[in-house]
Amino acid sequence: xxAMKPPMIGEIVAVGTELLLGxxxxxxxxxxxxxxxxxxxxxxFQQAVGDNPSRLAESLKLALExxxxxxxxxGLGPTEDDLTKETVSKLLGRRLVPDPAVAERIREVLRxxxxxxxxxxxxxxxxxxxxxxxxxxSAGTAPGLVLDLPGKMLALLPGPPQELEPMVRDYLIPHLAxxxxxxxxxxxxxxxxxxxxxxxxxxxPVVEEAVRDLLHGDNPTVAPYVSIGETHLRVTAxxxxxxxxxxxxxxxxxxxxxxxxxxxxxFGFDDDTLAGACGRRLREHGLSLCLAESITGGLVGHLVxxxxxSSDYFERGYVVYGNRSKSxxxxxxxxxxxxxxxxxxxxxxxMAHGALDRSGAGLALALTGIAGPGGASGxxxxxxxxxxxxxxxxxxxxGETGVRECHRYVFAGERQLVKRRAAHRALTLLxxxxxxxx
Amino acid sequence: xxAMKPPMIGEIVAVGTELLLGxxxxxxxxxxxxxxxxxxxxxxFQQAVGDNPSRLAESLKLALExxxxxxxxxGLGPTEDDLTKETVSKLLGRRLVPDPAVAERIREVLRxxxxxxxxxxxxxxxxxxxxxxxxxxSAGTAPGLVLDLPGKMLALLPGPPQELEPMVRDYLIPHLAxxxxxxxxxxxxxxxxxxxxxxxxxxxPVVEEAVRDLLHGDNPTVAPYVSIGETHLRVTAxxxxxxxxxxxxxxxxxxxxxxxxxxxxxFGFDDDTLAGACGRRLREHGLSLCLAESITGGLVGHLVxxxxxSSDYFERGYVVYGNRSKSxxxxxxxxxxxxxxxxxxxxxxxMAHGALDRSGAGLALALTGIAGPGGASGxxxxxxxxxxxxxxxxxxxxGETGVRECHRYVFAGERQLVKRRAAHRALTLLxxxxxxxx
Numbered sequence: 094x095x096a097m098k099p100p101m102i103g104e105i106v107a108v109g110t111e112l113l114l115g116x117x118x119x120x121x122x123x124x125x126x127x128x129x130x131x132x133x134x135x136x137x138f139q140q141a142v143g144d145n146p147s148r149l150a151e152s153l154k155l156a157l158e159x160x161x162x163x164x165x166x167x168g169l170g171p172t173e174d175d176l177t178k179e180t181v182s183k184l185l186g187r188r189l190v191p192d193p194a195v196a197e198r199i200r201e202v203l204r205x206x207x208x209x210x211x212x213x214x215x216x217x218x219x220x221x222x223x224x225x226x227x228x229x230x231s232a233g234t235a236p237g238l239v240l241d242l243p244g245k246m247l248a249l250l251p252g253p254p255q256e257l258e259p260m261v262r263d264y265l266i267p268h269l270a271x272x273x274x275x276x277x278x279x280x281x282x283x284x285x286x287x288x289x290x291x292x293x294x295x296x297x298p299v300v301e302e303a304v305r306d307l308l309h310g311d312n313p314t315v316a317p318y319v320s321i322g323e324t325h326l327r328v329t330a331x332x333x334x335x336x337x338x339x340x341x342x343x344x345x346x347x348x349x350x351x352x353x354x355x356x357x358x359x360f361g362f363d364d365d366t367l368a369g370a371c372g373r374r375l376r377e378h379g380l381s382l383c384l385a386e387s388i389t390g391g392l393v394g395h396l397v398x399x400x401x402x403s404s405d406y407f408e409r410g411y412v413v414y415g416n417r418s419k420s421x422x423x424x425x426x427x428x429x430x431x432x433x434x435x436x437x438x439x440x441x442x443x444m445a446h447g448a449l450d451r452s453g454a455g456l457a458l459a460l461t462g463i464a465g466p467g468g469a470s471g472x473x474x475x476x477x478x479x480x481x482x483x484x485x486x487x488x489x490x491x492g493e494t495g496v497r498e499c500h501r502y503v504f505a506g507e508r509q510l511v512k513r514r515a516a517h518r519a520l521t522l523l524x525x526x527x528x529x530x531x
Numbered sequence: 532x533x534a535m536k537p538p539m540i541g542e543i544v545a546v547g548t549e550l551l552l553g554x555x556x557x558x559x560x561x562x563x564x565x566x567x568x569x570x571x572x573x574x575x576f577q578q579a580v581g582d583n584p585s586r587l588a589e590s591l592k593l594a595l596e597x598x599x600x601x602x603x604x605x606g607l608g609p610t611e612d613d614l615t616k617e618t619v620s621k622l623l624g625r626r627l628v629p630d631p632a633v634a635e636r637i638r639e640v641l642r643x644x645x646x647x648x649x650x651x652x653x654x655x656x657x658x659x660x661x662x663x664x665x666x667x668x669s670a671g672t673a674p675g676l677v678l679d680l681p682g683k684m685l686a687l688l689p690g691p692p693q694e695l696e697p698m699v700r701d702y703l704i705p706h707l708a709x710x711x712x713x714x715x716x717x718x719x720x721x722x723x724x725x726x727x728x729x730x731x732x733x734x735x736p737v738v739e740e741a742v743r744d745l746l747h748g749d750n751p752t753v754a755p756y757v758s759i760g761e762t763h764l765r766v767t768a769x770x771x772x773x774x775x776x777x778x779x780x781x782x783x784x785x786x787x788x789x790x791x792x793x794x795x796x797x798f799g800f801d802d803d804t805l806a807g808a809c810g811r812r813l814r815e816h817g818l819s820l821c822l823a824e825s826i827t828g829g830l831v832g833h834l835v836x837x838x839x840x841s842s843d844y845f846e847r848g849y850v851v852y853g854n855r856s857k858s859x860x861x862x863x864x865x866x867x868x869x870x871x872x873x874x875x876x877x878x879x880x881x882m883a884h885g886a887l888d889r890s891g892a893g894l895a896l897a898l899t900g901i902a903g904p905g906g907a908s909g910x911x912x913x914x915x916x917x918x919x920x921x922x923x924x925x926x927x928x929x930g931e932t933g934v935r936e937c938h939r940y941v942f943a944g945e946r947q948l949v950k951r952r953a954a955h956r957a958l959t960l961l962x963x964x965x966x967x968x969x
Contacts (some may be wrong), residue, residue, distance in 0.1 A: 113574040115565025116754070116765065119557050122579070127553025136551040137586050141560070141577035148575050316554070327554065384850065386829070390836025394829025394850045401904055401946055409856035412822065412832045412848030422847065452856070466839055508839055
């Protein structure tokens with residue numbers, strides 16, 4: 094009989110004139126949509142509407158007609174513009190009554206900030222529609238509210254993401270899950286799970302080509318995404334149990350991970366970063382890393398030190414933006430800079446060797462290039478970058494002479510993008526080198 | 532008579548199942564909403580709907596009933612899931628006909644990538660609804676389409692932001708502006724303009740208190756936003772001419788800028804960055820900057836070098852993540868590190884002095900701290916950071932002994948946030964110091 098029940102249909106209605114003016118992005122809709130999907134709640138529509146009671150009522154009526162679960166976000170604040178609670182109460186014919194527990198909680202948060210303005214805000218925010226369940230707000234004063242309607246559920250959530258997100262995670266999702274799992278539910282329970290496989294050092298067309306036969310699958314689905322220097326594949330499956338959904342996802346992930354030429358280009362999953370993957374390989378080899386950055390100005394060091402524990406393998410970096418510091422700090426011969434230019438293979442390798450010798454690190458990575466918009470000359474366009482990697486032997490790598498390589502790129506885009514592409518490519522080279530067995 | 536015409540009402544309908552699943556944020560809606568607002572087009576609602584023809588038709592019908600201008604984004608791609616064009620044509624009773632110019636353009640873009648798949652895509656993407664105006668796509672193959680309906684306008688736009696944004700800026704906005712300015716328009720023309728004032732070194736509550744009387748104004752409106760280490764005020768005005776809207780905004784900006792204690796905390800406007808503002812002040816004083824970064828790992832150098840031309844005043848930075856490099860590169864006495872710890876006022880000042888002496892720069896900024904999650908000890912919590920600024924005298928600053936200051940902070944948040952807060956605070960200290968006259 095279970096299989097005959099329909100899935101629950103959810104709809105998100107974001108309230109706020111600033112959305113209609115394009116002053117903020119609707120990040121709440123994305124967050125809520127993802128959480129609903131994970132819970133196996135289907136979605137057909139989303140809406141955004143301004144702080145206007147009659148149009149808010151119009152949106153809400155439409156959502157309640159066509160969906161089983163409606164999530165309203167925004168308009169719960171203390172000011173007169175905040176009308177969500179009032180509009181909902183009026184539409185549903187429920188009285189707004191003061192809730193002593195809510196009032197007490199607001200009083201606590203506002204302790205030390207009492208004033209007539211605060212008193213007024215407190216009075217407004219402690220009113221709740223009769224019969225509403227309260228969702229605590231750990232980061233602000235507006236509580237979330239859940240209203241059980243015949244065969245439907247309506248939740249009112251605060252607009253600021255730092256208030257909405259913990260409330261949804263800690264209170265709304267468990268509340269909904271319990272209801273969906275309860276004996277009286279009229280909806281089928283299902284679970285959506287997904288995992289992102291992250292690739293570097295391989296172009297998006299090559300990744301797509303390798304999984305083309307999987308891109309039109311129904312369950313799991315496989316979808317490609319591109320970010321700077323990386324390609325991601327997102328695998329998503331739906332099933333009647335969380336375990337089954339996870340196993341559908343994991344089987345597909347394994348199948349993709351074993352395909353050529355993908356396998357050796359997977360640096361991580363989900364929230365993994367390329368810098369974190371480099372850190373893991375450095376640890377495996379017992380190697381430390383030193384940086385010599387010109388074009389990136391410190392960005393590679395910033396990325397490396399985003400990883401907790403990176404001080405175990407990263408001791409120093411040289412930001413040698415000018416020619417003088419390239420010579421003074423890394424011993425690059427000024428004559429070499431004059432002869433070949435600071436953006437050259439010779440200087441990139443000399444920077445890397447200088448950093449390696451002076452730091453005592455196992456590997457040194459050096460970058461020199463033209464970020465633009467200025468600095469280009471006839472033969473050297475904006476985006477031209479040399480990345481050198483030198484170091485002592487490790488594993489079977491480099492044989493007796495050690496590691497010594499230099500690569501030339503011309504990165505496209507504006508200054509900021511060129512810097513990011515250069516930094517990601519440097520980490521990609523490092524990660525690939527540390528993974529090579531020869 | 533002009534004043535009697537109503538404003539045009541616009542509505543954005545974003546198409547794509549990935550939006551309903553929360554897999555991507557609806558950045559197109561924000562971009563389009565901002566552009567419509569600037570054009571003086573009002574908005575009451577936004578919608579998002581999946582790649583489903585009957586529900587797309589339902590959303591579109593609703594939008595055309597209640598709005599004058601409907602912008603549909605997404606679903607113009609070459610695959611069978613992309614149904615926007617087909618659904619619109621059916622709903623409006625217009626035939627889809629091949630457009631030779633569009634076909635030729637697609638053929639050009641795809642030159643060298645011919646295959647049966649490409650041929651099929653080409654055939655589908657070169658079909659346009661009869662009577663549609665074409666908006667060129669500079670970054671992809673799907674053209675934008677504009678349909679003139681009785682008293683309404685409907686535009687179909689591609690989903691990928693890198694295709695949609697230039698198309699809207701270069702073709703759709705001029706098209707709409709010409710139409711709104713034309714003799715036959717039934718809508719009032721209005722213009723929305725806004726400017727963002729950016730503050731640092733002053734808390735958001737202080738900024739809000741100083742402009743409290745302006746926060747509930749109608750035209751212009753003044754709205755506060757907070758980002759890491761910065762407070763922004765956005766001033767927005769609407770008027771019947773662009774000149775009038777600009778002058779309303781500028782008058783308000785001047786009024787705010789002259790208020791105490793705000794005036795000396797404005798580092799820029801709109802897209803200005805704090806690092807760029809520091810660069811301007813360094814240039815004014817003819818000073819160069821050197822960095823000694825521990826906790827931030829290169830982030831300050833990265834921010835400084837995001838600014839084009841920063842090589843004029845930034846020559847080098849030392850990323851001294853470990854204790855050994857603090858001593859070897861900057862001459863910090865190992866005994867001092869043992870006695871006070873690497874995260875101490877003494878070491879921060881020694882780092883700054885070491886960097887100043889070795890680099891020959893006019894000013895040196897040094898940061899040492901505990902980013903977490905590890906590294907804390909009894910008296911030294913995660914987030915504890917010392918920032919030192921030392922340098923030679925400039926203007927009347929520092930008298931004969933020069934600049935020498937060190938500040939202690941405990942930044943809240945996770946590792947990544949602590950690093951960002953520390954970097955922004957360092958730039959704030961630098962900017963304030965360069966602006967002080969004493």
